[in-house]
Amino acid sequence: MRLRRLQAGLLIAMSLVVLPALADTPKATPTTKELIAKSRPEEWRTPDPNNLLYMQLPQGRVVIELAPDFTPLHAANIRTLVREHYFDALAIIRVQDNFVTQWGDPNDDDNGDKTKIKPLGSAKRTLPPEYTRTIDPKLAWTPLPDGDVYAPQVGFSEGFPAARDPAGGSEWLVHCYGMVGVARDVAPDSGNGSSLYVAIGQAPRQIDRNLAIAGRVIEGMQYLSALPRGTGPLGFYTQAAQRVPILSVKLAADLPPAQREKLALLRTDSPTFAAIIDAKRNRHDAFYTLPAGKIDICNIDVPVRTDAAATGH
Amino acid sequence: MRLRRLQAGLLIAMSLVVLPALADTPKATPTTKELIAKSRPEEWRTPDPNNLLYMQLPQGRVVIELAPDFTPLHAANIRTLVREHYFDALAIIRVQDNFVTQWGDPNDDDNGDKTKIKPLGSAKRTLPPEYTRTIDPKLAWTPLPDGDVYAPQVGFSEGFPAARDPAGGSEWLVHCYGMVGVARDVAPDSGNGSSLYVAIGQAPRQIDRNLAIAGRVIEGMQYLSALPRGTGPLGFYTQAAQRVPILSVKLAADLPPAQREKLALLRTDSPTFAAIIDAKRNRHDAFYTLPAGKIDICNIDVPVRTDAAATGH
Numbered sequence: 001m002r003l004r005r006l007q008a009g010l011l012i013a014m015s016l017v018v019l020p021a022l023a024d025t026p027k028a029t030p031t032t033k034e035l036i037a038k039s040r041p042e043e044w045r046t047p048d049p050n051n052l053l054y055m056q057l058p059q060g061r062v063v064i065e066l067a068p069d070f071t072p073l074h075a076a077n078i079r080t081l082v083r084e085h086y087f088d089a090l091a092i093i094r095v096q097d098n099f100v101t102q103w104g105d106p107n108d109d110d111n112g113d114k115t116k117i118k119p120l121g122s123a124k125r126t127l128p129p130e131y132t133r134t135i136d137p138k139l140a141w142t143p144l145p146d147g148d149v150y151a152p153q154v155g156f157s158e159g160f161p162a163a164r165d166p167a168g169g170s171e172w173l174v175h176c177y178g179m180v181g182v183a184r185d186v187a188p189d190s191g192n193g194s195s196l197y198v199a200i201g202q203a204p205r206q207i208d209r210n211l212a213i214a215g216r217v218i219e220g221m222q223y224l225s226a227l228p229r230g231t232g233p234l235g236f237y238t239q240a241a242q243r244v245p246i247l248s249v250k251l252a253a254d255l256p257p258a259q260r261e262k263l264a265l266l267r268t269d270s271p272t273f274a275a276i277i278d279a280k281r282n283r284h285d286a287f288y289t290l291p292a293g294k295i296d297i298c299n300i301d302v303p304v305r306t307d308a309a310a311t312g313h
Numbered sequence: 314m315r316l317r318r319l320q321a322g323l324l325i326a327m328s329l330v331v332l333p334a335l336a337d338t339p340k341a342t343p344t345t346k347e348l349i350a351k352s353r354p355e356e357w358r359t360p361d362p363n364n365l366l367y368m369q370l371p372q373g374r375v376v377i378e379l380a381p382d383f384t385p386l387h388a389a390n391i392r393t394l395v396r397e398h399y400f401d402a403l404a405i406i407r408v409q410d411n412f413v414t415q416w417g418d419p420n421d422d423d424n425g426d427k428t429k430i431k432p433l434g435s436a437k438r439t440l441p442p443e444y445t446r447t448i449d450p451k452l453a454w455t456p457l458p459d460g461d462v463y464a465p466q467v468g469f470s471e472g473f474p475a476a477r478d479p480a481g482g483s484e485w486l487v488h489c490y491g492m493v494g495v496a497r498d499v500a501p502d503s504g505n506g507s508s509l510y511v512a513i514g515q516a517p518r519q520i521d522r523n524l525a526i527a528g529r530v531i532e533g534m535q536y537l538s539a540l541p542r543g544t545g546p547l548g549f550y551t552q553a554a555q556r557v558p559i560l561s562v563k564l565a566a567d568l569p570p571a572q573r574e575k576l577a578l579l580r581t582d583s584p585t586f587a588a589i590i591d592a593k594r595n596r597h598d599a600f601y602t603l604p605a606g607k608i609d610i611c612n613i614d615v616p617v618r619t620d621a622a623a624t625g626h
Contacts, residue, residue: 097535098490098614131603146462149609177411177515186599201538202490202516202612206596206605222410222542225514229535283519286499290444292519296462299515301411 028285035275036266036303043270044305045159049252049260051075051215053082055103056247057092062220063261064180067213069139069158070173071130074182074214077123078193079251084121086194087249092227093195096235098202101224102183103246104195109236126189130212132172135164140269144277146294150174150205154297156268160216161297163208173213176203176298178221182212200225203298218304219263266303276303341598348588349579349616356583357618358472362565362573364388364528366395368416369560370405375533376574377493380526382452382471383486384443387495387527390436391506392564397434399507400562405540406508409548411515414537415496416559417508422549439502443525445485448477453582457590459607463487463518467610469581473529474610476521486526489516489611491534495525513538516611531617532576579616589616 051066068075081087093109094102107116141164143155151163157171161179164171173179180198184191191212198217217224232238252260266273277300282291364379381388394400406422407415420429454477456468464476470484474492477484486492493511497504504525511530530537545551565573579586590613595604 095539097538147460148462149459150605150607188602201514202609204612205609206593206607206612207601208605209603210601225410226408226539226541228539280519288520288523289501290522292463292521294463294519296515296518299517299519 029279029283032276035272039272043267043272044264045267046264052252053249055249057223057244059223060220062223063218064215065218066215067160070133071212071214073127074130074193074212077127080123081193082249082251087246090246091243093243094236095227095229097229100197101200102197120194124192127192129188131209132170135169135171142268144297159265159268172209174208175199175205178217179213180215182214198224264305342592342596345589348585352585356580356585357577358580359577365565366562368562370536370557372536373533375536376531377528378531379528380473383446384525384527386440387443387506387525390440393436394506395562395564400559403559404556406556407549408540408542410542413510414513415510433507437505440505442501444522445483448482448484455581457610472578472581472615485522487521488512488518491530492526493528495527511537577618
């Protein structure tokens with residue numbers, strides 16, 4: 001009991017100093033779950049099935065949402081590759097600890113058999129890089145208040161973590177955990193979406209604006225993050241048997257509605273998302289007694305609903 | 314060839330604008346490997362074997378360096394637990410994606426059999442929290458130049474990523490990838506080192522100063538980061554068979570020198586470490602054409618040497 005009273009006293013003291021707005025409500029910060037339970041249906045969005053990839057691995061299904069507002073040419077090329085079954089029977093070729101898991105054609109890297117490279121079909125071989133885009137005031141923008149080490153501004157745009165340079169007039173998606181990027185060779189236009197990677201550790205923000213980001217894993221991330229690390233240079237698997245086969249990649253829009261995943265994402269321009277960010281910034285409860293008062297763009301997950309309610313709106 | 318020339322031109326242009334100090338050296342930034350190759354023997358340190366834990370898992374050995382400069386009471390208690398074989402035959406009990414892997418006594422959590430909890434022997438049941446310490450000017454401090462979202466200052470202290478609040482006079486270790494923290498119950502003094510966790514995703518910096526950090530994984534991180542994620546609440550494994558057994562945890566000092574790992578760490582107050590940070594901040598080469606110009610504390614790894622040269626000094 002003494003401990004409990006001490007903690008309450010600490011919270012009040014901190015509220016006065018660090019969190020003046022909370023001075024009269026020194027109770028535990030609501031959890032994300034509690035805030036979501038109070039959300040309204042219109043705060044959720046059902047992703048466009050034209051932007052949803054289902055990548056089937058032996059372990060389970062990975063769902064990726066493409067980001068055509070930022071990388072439209074890459075989204076279009078990836079859709080073409082998917083529809084022509086380019087990825088089916090390819091593999092996860094590389095897992096570098098605290099960096100990326102990458103997939104594509106095992107024959108299309110330095111140790112592959114160049115005579116067996118899978119053709120890209122009607123997809124384009126090169127694309128403009130799309131590393132950044134001009135700021136579009138029509139896109140929703142939810143800025144964060146705590147600054148960023150790498151960019152002048154960070155926030156969420158249309159569901160994705162992003163950065164802005166208001167002086168230069170550009171914006172770009174940032175390499176947080178779970179973001180899916182476009183692998184390429186040295187030439188900036190050599191990325192075409194036939195090999196993709198996902199960030200599986202500390203956000204590699206230093207590569208922002210040097211690679212195009214195609215989208216984000218919104219379900220099944222554990223099937224990509226928990227794979228054995230490759231022992232070759234850069235985490236490439238050195239033996240074919242180590243690679244995880246990709247059974248298929250399909251576009252949700254190409255499946256009958258009944259076969260699509262029931263999922264919805266909390267809108268990043270919604271009041272509930274703002275309340276979740278605020279609660280994360282100022283978290284204080286019986287366990288966490290010292291709120292950070294700040295949050296990094298890559299420490300915020302966008303809530304995903306996979307329950308029946310996800311299809312109701 | 315046209316591409317190569319274009320890139321060179323871009324590098325010169327950027328050097329003039331973004332990197333004035335490099336204007337007359339528009340060549341590729343040296344790699345970490347190249348910088349390490351030029352390092353001097355005295356820039357490396359051999360960790361004190363009294364601070365090194367060897368945790369043997371079926372997959373391989375994890376090496377953890379304790380941080381007694383920051384959490385001396387926890388280091389002492391963990392040494393006691395190790396020497397009394399507390400951890401042997403315990404298990405990894407929890408893997409929560411993008412957060413932590415945790416190990417300890419499976420019976421000492423909510424679903425465990427409380428009658429079978431392993432006794433702590435002569436180790437202490439409670440410890441002062443040691444979340445922060447008073448800044449000690451005798452400890453080496455290598456500050457970073459690019460700020461931080463969470464703390465007034467960040468840098469490296471005695472080999473570990475750390476933060477400082479000069480106004481408050483305190484410093485603390487920060488939860489970067491690979492940092493090992495002390496699990497506890499609600500009471501701040503309930504952490505005693507018998508259950509530890511390691512950060513396996515985006516640095517959970519919001520829990521800094523709410524938990525004690527005991528040290529850092531310096532080898533074998535992949536044996537903790539690539540484990541299947543638990544499917545219970547908070548990533549706890551729901552079935553005993555899912556848990557990874559800990560075969561043993563030993564202190565390097567308790568092994569004959571011939572059985573100790575041959576490893577050395579680059580001193581974080583060395584010129585080569587400073588050069589590596591600078592190269593990471595300003596990386597530009599044929600592939601990465603836009604240097605970040607900045608770096609986050611948790612995007613810097615402390616180089617570890619496991620070759621024969623590691624024992625030469």
